[in-house]
Amino acid sequence: MHPLGEKYLRKNALPLLWCPGCGNGTILNATVRAIENLGIRDRLALVGGIGCSGWIPVYIDADTLHVLHGRAIPFATGLKMSDPNRKVIVFSGDGDCLGIGGNHFIHGARRNIDITVIMVHNQIYGMTGGQVAPTTPTASKTKTSPYGNPEMPFNGCELARASGATYVARWTTAHPRQLSKAIAEAIDHQGFSFVEVLTQCPTQAGRVIHGTADPAKLLDMIKANTISANAAKDKSAEELAGKFLIGTLHHDTQRPEFAGYYYEKIHKAAAAN
Amino acid sequence: MGQEVNNEKVKILQGNEAIVEAAVAAGCRFFAGYPITPASEVAETMAQRLPQVGGVFMQMEDEIASICATIGASFGGLKACTASSGPGISLKQEGVGYASAVEAPIVVINVMRGGPATGMPTAVGQQDIMQAKYGSHGDYEIIALMPSSCQEAFDLTYKAFELSEHYRVPVYVLSDEIVGHTREKVRIPANLSPVERKKPAKENFQPYKAQANGLLDGMPGFNEGYRLLIDGQLHDEQGNRAAHLPDVCARLTERLCRKISDHADQLVDIESSYLEDAEIIVVSFGSPSRPSLRAVKDARAKGIKAGYLKLRIIWPFPETKLVELTAGARTLIVPELNIGRVVNEVKRAVGGQKEVVGLSKLGGLLHTPGEIQAEIERRAQACTR
Ligand SMILES: Cc1ncc(C[n+]2csc(CCOP(=O)(O)OP(=O)(O)O)c2C)c(N)n1
Numbered sequence A: 001m002h003p004l005g006e007k008y009l010r011k012n013a014l015p016l017l018w019c020p021g022c023g024n025g026t027i028l029n030a031t032v033r034a035i036e037n038l039g040i041r042d043r044l045a046l047v048g049g050i051g052c053s054g055w056i057p058v059y060i061d062a063d064t065l066h067v068l069h070g071r072a073i074p075f076a077t078g079l080k081m082s083d084p085n086r087k088v089i090v091f092s093g094d095g096d097c098l099g100i101g102g103n104h105f106i107h108g109a110r111r112n113i114d115i116t117v118i119m120v121h122n123q124i125y126g127m128t129g130g131q132v133a134p135t136t137p138t139a140s141k142t143k144t145s146p147y148g149n150p151e152m153p154f155n156g157c158e159l160a161r162a163s164g165a166t167y168v169a170r171w172t173t174a175h176p177r178q179l180s181k182a183i184a185e186a187i188d189h190q191g192f193s194f195v196e197v198l199t200q201c202p203t204q205a206g207r208v209i210h211g212t213a214d215p216a217k218l219l220d221m222i223k224a225n226t227i228s229a230n231a232a233k234d235k236s237a238e239e240l241a242g243k244f245l246i247g248t249l250h251h252d253t254q255r256p257e258f259a260g261y262y263y264e265k266i267h268k269a270a271a272a273n
Numbered sequence B: 001m002g003q004e005v006n007n008e009k010v011k012i013l014q015g016n017e018a019i020v021e022a023a024v025a026a027g028c029r030f031f032a033g034y035p036i037t038p039a040s041e042v043a044e045t046m047a048q049r050l051p052q053v054g055g056v057f058m059q060m061e062d063e064i065a066s067i068c069a070t071i072g073a074s075f076g077g078l079k080a081c082t083a084s085s086g087p088g089i090s091l092k093q094e095g096v097g098y099a100s101a102v103e104a105p106i107v108v109i110n111v112m113r114g115g116p117a118t119g120m121p122t123a124v125g126q127q128d129i130m131q132a133k134y135g136s137h138g139d140y141e142i143i144a145l146m147p148s149s150c151q152e153a154f155d156l157t158y159k160a161f162e163l164s165e166h167y168r169v170p171v172y173v174l175s176d177e178i179v180g181h182t183r184e185k186v187r188i189p190a191n192l193s194p195v196e197r198k199k200p201a202k203e204n205f206q207p208y209k210a211q212a213n214g215l216l217d218g219m220p221g222f223n224e225g226y227r228l229l230i231d232g233q234l235h236d237e238q239g240n241r242a243a244h245l246p247d248v249c250a251r252l253t254e255r256l257c258r259k260i261s262d263h264a265d266q267l268v269d270i271e272s273s274y275l276e277d278a279e280i281i282v283v284s285f286g287s288p289s290r291p292s293l294r295a296v297k298d299a300r301a302k303g304i305k306a307g308y309l310k311l312r313i314i315w316p317f318p319e320t321k322l323v324e325l326t327a328g329a330r331t332l333i334v335p336e337l338n339i340g341r342v343v344n345e346v347k348r349a350v351g352g353q354k355e356v357v358g359l360s361k362l363g364g365l366l367h368t369p370g371e372i373q374a375e376i377e378r379r380a381q382a383c384t385r
């Protein structure tokens, strides 16, 4: 086993339950590297939603809460507010975060509470077997959109930013180094930070939407669908149509963070009592 | 506002406020909720009081978020509580099941109103007693206490925190609109110490290794060096998923239920009077207890051998003790503010050995003492005829 795996993997939880070629392993790897670089293992509180992606924190040997479908952010809120020194990281699928958990997501961002949300965007409900997700492209055929998805997909990063998140980045599993760096930045950021990861799900999204279960081909498709936020600045709307911007999309260090702000009030109220 | 007499503070409190004072005294330092009548004063008072003692109040985006944050805070190291009524309690049910499965000590206050759906927002009911026990999916057990006065709202809320820590289980305080909105004298003992949260030993630590009595020994917290894995999926003693292991799943499900049902005898909290020679006993709980006691006294004054019981813990149902206490009686009357739910538990407990009569009242009004007394008299006459 790689020394980082030796150090950080929860051995008795192995083997990983993911399909071969799944992007979740890359995200696990990028997260562990970020944690190692920040040296914050003992302050970590990890929370996983329900879905294939919700299992990422189960494999990290720290304190982990594997919760209910869609509810990772409220559980994380309780963990953060019971000890504001914690570094709380949520792992949530695109269905978990933007579908069933959408309301918690926008309110977490609105509060600007110091939680990092890593959203695994695989365009599908993976764990339940390939049903349409809030991120599935319009017209895509899935198990529950057999005539083509009639709905428009959410843009998670724009939703996060509009709701008040103060760090927003998007990367892909084809960019593992940049992804790890963004995760570290997000954890380090004081406020609600959101990292969206475009990733391959060979078994469900691959077969059901893209007609291939080959991870290399799927990664090529992801790369072809993205453009760096910097490069996009000089491009026309037509050139950018259907493309996902990647990079740090928003970083605001000015807005007060919720836990710090509220704890100041608490200390004052307690002192006056 | 309060005055101190003989090591106790006497305050005039609303039932909902009494709950908050008890929670603060028990050491509750986290509350998450969402406004709803008739429970809103619990949240409002928490918002005021918790910061004064260094605690956190949060108004969340809904009741689902509220119970999830409460469970998060419990594993985060704080004694934690949420409160709601009717529709909000329904939204919390998935969270109650999660707390049961991961054995999170939390207290859930339900200030009951009446009716399904939006129901009767400002009127009393006891229609959620079965929901408290069965509201979430799957097999699990909880504990539920039912106050009938502001004093009991205080005493039983404090007790709810003790029980939730000891049994590592969600504990309901099933208060109601009348208790919640009544103002009366509450005696608060001055030397009440916070409920202790015991920490498990770190040597050979396994988060879900139970003792012989089925209970977990203490409550670990995040960032205390345990490297916890807490999972709502059925798990082994290490916390690892076990959905593919029938024996492990069966053992855990059975333990989650039996850690409460096996201790039912320790979980009895019944008040009684006039039982000795009683032929007709009113079995009461929550708000109807008060007109029940009045009715029993008035019936006694008329020479009827009436008796009175008040069940302060409703779940687990105190079957054995109830049978024992009512052994000499011929008739049991069960007044309740619902279609007639607990009456069936009473029937089941006494097993056809005596007459069990329901006195159900719907519509948001409490029984009058006269209504209960009339039923006592009817039963007394039926027997002398
Ligand atoms: C309340 C509730 N509804 C539905 C489910 C079933 N369920 C489990 S995972 C999942 C979807 C997961 O999709 P996503 O969040 O995108 O995660 P992925 O598996 O794709 O990583 C669903 C619907 C559930 N566990 N709980």
Ligand code: SF4
Pocket (backbone or CB within 6 Å): A017, A018, A019, A021, A022, A023, A024, A052, A053, A122, A126, A127, A200, A201, A202, A203, A204, A205
């Ligand atoms: S179904 Fe998709 S997301 Fe889930 S483990 Fe398999 S490849 Fe990964």
Ligand SMILES: [Mg+2]
Pocket (backbone or CB within 6 Å): A051, A093, A094, A095, A120, A121, A122, A123, A124, A125, A126, A133
């Ligand atoms: Mg998904």
